[in-house]
Each structure stands twice: as C-alpha cells, then as structure tokens.
Amino acid sequence: MMIRTATAQDIDPIVALLMDDPLGAKRENPGDPRYTAAFAAIAADPNQVLAVADADGEIVGTLQITFTPGLSRIGATRATVEGVRVRSDQRGNGLGQLLMEWAIKEATTRGAAMVQLTTDVSRTEAHRFYERLGFVASHVGMKLPLQA
Template sequence: MLAHDDIGATRERIETPTAECYIEAFNDINTDPKQELIVVDEDGQVAGCLELTFIRGLSREGMVRAQIESVRVADHLRGQGVGQQLFEHAISRARERGCGLVQLTSDKARPDAIRFYEQLGFTASHEGMKLKL
C-alpha cells in the first residue's frame, strides 16, 4: 500500500519477494517498545495500517507525544471507516501510554488526507519542514 498512490509510487518499491529494506524496517519497528504498527485486517487482507511512535521530550514538562506516520488505507476501502478505526485505535493507545498529544504530518499534495485528519479533530497548528538526506 505504501506505493499505491502518486507520491508513494515515486519513493517506494514493489517487489516479490519483499525488498530487504522493508523487512529490516519492520523488524526494527516490531522490536522497539516505543513503536507500534497498527493494522486493520479485512478477511485476511491488510485493509489499512499506520505507524505509531511514542516520543518523550523536554518541552511541555517532559510530555510524551504520539507521532502517527505512514497512514495507508486500501484504495477499494476508502470511505468505509477503515481510517477511522485506525485513528481511534492509535489515539486510544496514545492515551494508554500517557501521551499528552498526538501529532502527524501530511504531504500538502494529499488534500483528501488533510481533510480527513481535520474531520478527526487535528488542527494545522505548526508548519512542518523536512530536509531530505
């Protein structure tokens, strides 16, 4: 699903068998207690997924925050509540872990995703920047 949109198609690889870089990343996420991969299963198939990372910082009195990344929903299931399920679970996990906020970034080229996040209550409170290395 990472490569199933215009943006992902330019930066992800679809290979059989799965490229080693993805297997290594999955193993790192799977063994890191500060990361979770949340998956919605629909009849044995991945319907949607996201990565959830718990970050403790010095600001906001040492608050722990949850960072959501790599949100994907299968094309044929968009608009059917899969994304809502993913976010409800992620927010619940963030509360269980004592997080004070949940944050995410979204590519400006994904206006539908941005609208979805706003409908969930997220606000564009900061200007995000990235530096490609």
C-alpha cells in the same frame, strides 16, 4: 475487522498499501530487503507500533505510531502517527477513522500528551479528514532528505 500489531508476514501487504497512492508509487520498491530490516527495528523498539487493519486475513489498512518522550510540555510524550494508508477499494467506508481512533486510544493508554502527524501538502482530502477528527494545522513541517 481487527486492528492489530503487524507481523513480518504483513510486510508485503503494507508495502502494497504504501504504493497504492500517487506519492508512494514513486518512492516504494517492493521486494527490497531494507523493508525486512526496517520491520525488525520497528518490532524491537517499544516506542514503535506498526498496526494493520485485518479483514479476514486481508490487510486493508495500516499506520505507524512513534512515541517520543521529551522534556518540553513538562516531560510530555508525543505520539506521532505516520504512514496512514487505507486500501483504495476500502476508502470512504470509515476504515480510516477507525484506524485513527485506534491510534488515539493507543496514545491515550500509553499516557501520551498529544497525537501529532504530518501530511503532504498535496493531500488536501487527507487534510480535511484529519480536521474532521479534530486535528489542527498548527505547525509548519520541514524535511531535509539525507539519502537518495
């Protein structure tokens, strides 16, 4: 198992991971050209890391980290983890923990003051998973959709 930065060849497997989930199955659209444009923007931005868990050429997990410099907390940088997915046949074997430990190490290496994430309120198993890793539900997240 290797965790590495995603390449353009990983787009379709990543989208498949995003869809391998009750919420993602409703909002993803395989083959849509917007994924390629989004990947290009992510790859060009030094404050973005799109990572995959690669098991002998098969993509079995993914996550994205966004590094946000800010003035609050005395100029702290926050690492926000999003899009954490483990392929359904790989869940329960520690891969999610490996991915998150990798993300935390990456955040530490880049000097982030904290790692934060959001998780849908319906994902109660994910909440327990993140709490086991030391995350605390400290804020209320809000979203305002701007596109259909």
